[in-house]
Amino acid sequence: MARDVFCDINAAPEAMQSLSGATSSFFPQYSPTNLNNSSGPDNITQIARYGIRGEHFDSGGVHASGGLEMLFSDERKHKLSVPPRDNQGKAVTVGWLVDYLCEEVMKDSRKEMFVLDGHVRPGILVLINDADWELEGESSYALQPNDNILFVSTLHGG
Amino acid sequence: MEAATTSASALRAQIVATEQELSKLKEQLAKIEEKETSVNEIPVEPVTSKWPLSQEEYTRYGRQMIVPSIGIQGQLRLKNAKVLIIGAGGLGCPAAAYLAGAGVGTLGIVDGDTVELSNLHRQILHTTARVGMKKVDSAISYLSSLNPNPTYTPHPTHLTPSNAPSILAPYDVVLDCTDNPASRYLISDTCVLLRKPLVSASALRTEGQLIVLNHPALPAGNELGGPCYRCVFPKPPPVESVVSCGDGGVLGPVVGVMGVLQAAEAVRLICGGGLGGSGVEGRKEGNRLLIFGQNGEPQFRSLKMRGRRKGCFACSGEGGLGLESLSSGSLDYVLFCGLSAPVNILHDDERILPRDYDEVKKKGGEHLLVDVREKVQFDICSIEGSINVPFSRIQRGEGLGDGLGEDERPVYVVCRLGNDSQVVVRKLKDAGLERVVGDIRGGLRAWRKEVDASWPEY
Numbered sequence: 001m002a003r004d005v006f007c008d009i010n011a012a013p014e015a016m017q018s019l020s021g022a023t024s025s026f027f028p029q030y031s032p033t034n035l036n037n038s039s040g041p042d043n044i045t046q047i048a049r050y051g052i053r054g055e056h057f058d059s060g061g062v063h064a065s066g067g068l069e070m071l072f073s074d075e076r077k078h079k080l081s082v083p084p085r086d087n088q089g090k091a092v093t094v095g096w097l098v099d100y101l102c103e104e105v106m107k108d109s110r111k112e113m114f115v116l117d118g119h120v121r122p123g124i125l126v127l128i129n130d131a132d133w134e135l136e137g138e139s140s141y142a143l144q145p146n147d148n149i150l151f152v153s154t155l156h157g158g
Numbered sequence: 159m160e161a162a163t164t165s166a167s168a169l170r171a172q173i174v175a176t177e178q179e180l181s182k183l184k185e186q187l188a189k190i191e192e193k194e195t196s197v198n199e200i201p202v203e204p205v206t207s208k209w210p211l212s213q214e215e216y217t218r219y220g221r222q223m224i225v226p227s228i229g230i231q232g233q234l235r236l237k238n239a240k241v242l243i244i245g246a247g248g249l250g251c252p253a254a255a256y257l258a259g260a261g262v263g264t265l266g267i268v269d270g271d272t273v274e275l276s277n278l279h280r281q282i283l284h285t286t287a288r289v290g291m292k293k294v295d296s297a298i299s300y301l302s303s304l305n306p307n308p309t310y311t312p313h314p315t316h317l318t319p320s321n322a323p324s325i326l327a328p329y330d331v332v333l334d335c336t337d338n339p340a341s342r343y344l345i346s347d348t349c350v351l352l353r354k355p356l357v358s359a360s361a362l363r364t365e366g367q368l369i370v371l372n373h374p375a376l377p378a379g380n381e382l383g384g385p386c387y388r389c390v391f392p393k394p395p396p397v398e399s400v401v402s403c404g405d406g407g408v409l410g411p412v413v414g415v416m417g418v419l420q421a422a423e424a425v426r427l428i429c430g431g432g433l434g435g436s437g438v439e440g441r442k443e444g445n446r447l448l449i450f451g452q453n454g455e456p457q458f459r460s461l462k463m464r465g466r467r468k469g470c471f472a473c474s475g476e477g478g479l480g481l482e483s484l485s486s487g488s489l490d491y492v493l494f495c496g497l498s499a500p501v502n503i504l505h506d507d508e509r510i511l512p513r514d515y516d517e518v519k520k521k522g523g524e525h526l527l528v529d530v531r532e533k534v535q536f537d538i539c540s541i542e543g544s545i546n547v548p549f550s551r552i553q554r555g556e557g558l559g560d561g562l563g564e565d566e567r568p569v570y571v572v573c574r575l576g577n578d579s580q581v582v583v584r585k586l587k588d589a590g591l592e593r594v595v596g597d598i599r600g601g602l603r604a605w606r607k608e609v610d611a612s613w614p615e616y
Binding site: 153 | 247248336339361553
């Protein structure tokens, strides 16, 4: 059944930033490895896990709720592993995560239901560790290990 | 049979009329009783008693009065409070019931709708016998029988920019129990202008959200005031992302929980004594958004929200919102939030009337009927021989699925109302699937009207 889509982000330590083989088109410097997910609660869908020099790191999780999970194959909770740096060597931010979710995780063709005109669409709140991302620097917030990112679509019914 | 139907409908009409008459009588009685009490009890100290409440009230409210956060002071504040509930639906019904029960002095209810059968699973003030009655009258009829003490004020209308200021003005606290973005912006703006704290909630399917806005209700421009709806949502969501309870469904207890929480917040605001906008209470606890998800982990999450937004159109004092611009109608909230126009993206020759499709079916022509409703709806009822390919699956670009995509039979597409089916036809044709003939105009609702009167309408 559908659940909150939340992102727990467990970013890798900075030391892990050197790169290995390229297979992912989106982040060619990281190669997905098929590792069994041994930690985390049930119902977490492992979306991607990237190994770097034989090491890997987990994300906490990404949650979507308020109907948003429908865009993510009806899964509310996504556990991700993210690289410590993007392909330009910059710290990986929530903005990066939004692009990543949109490009790599979201199967639905209605991308504009998540990202509109380059921004998270109106009506979606982004929460970083249960706080409005506007309190945390919005899209420029650099992901930290075990961060928990929640995307909530506002409801209007009553 | 026809005679029976006629007499049944006459009886129903009579029941409705009698119920209305009864609720009017009760209201008159309540008013007279209130006058009697107020005559006897002016000032707050009753002439006949040295106690501020009647014995009936001490007994009725005793269980909550001995709760330390309420006390006699809280009870008297409740009695003096005027609360407006906008929307007598899934949120407004439970909220109103608890506030009436708690002894709020004046309870206003705004709703322009009438009770429908499909409301009853969640709108707990209404009854089967009151289907067709105005919701405000039905609600007040229940509330007066629950607790005759409060003054109940019906506002049997939809809230508009021109009537909102005068409707809201007499009240101390407002509960937004409506179901669409346009009214949420309108209510929030009016609350900012009139300096009323706003308890806003919403629900859909198995989830709900609750936020207290504009508390403390300091004047626009004072950044210590609580954020308004526009601070949290400066831009309305795209129309196509807004899902109503009618389209998405909603669970009674879920929306009920949110309405009950609204009542709890209102009681807290009133008994806390911070309604004058003195400023402190709201800040101490911070601004929170509570989200509830029946299947969530955890089920409740309290999220920390921002304060007032600099440059906010409504509450920054520099955005240009004013009572005059509101009442003059120069702000069009419906336009602001967008109109959901019916989908009309197919040519006439790509659409087939239900009765014409029925002919195709009866002639036994080889074809495929694809029903694009979500599986949960398809399971409720489906046209014999149709196959289910949910809209969401097609949106994920998975096409018609294994075995169906390869075949040569002409394809017809149907959905509930005839909107999604058009989108799917266009999408499939654009993807080069030439065997797609078109959609069934008006969907299964039209199918029921034109072809199969037994079709279950849910």
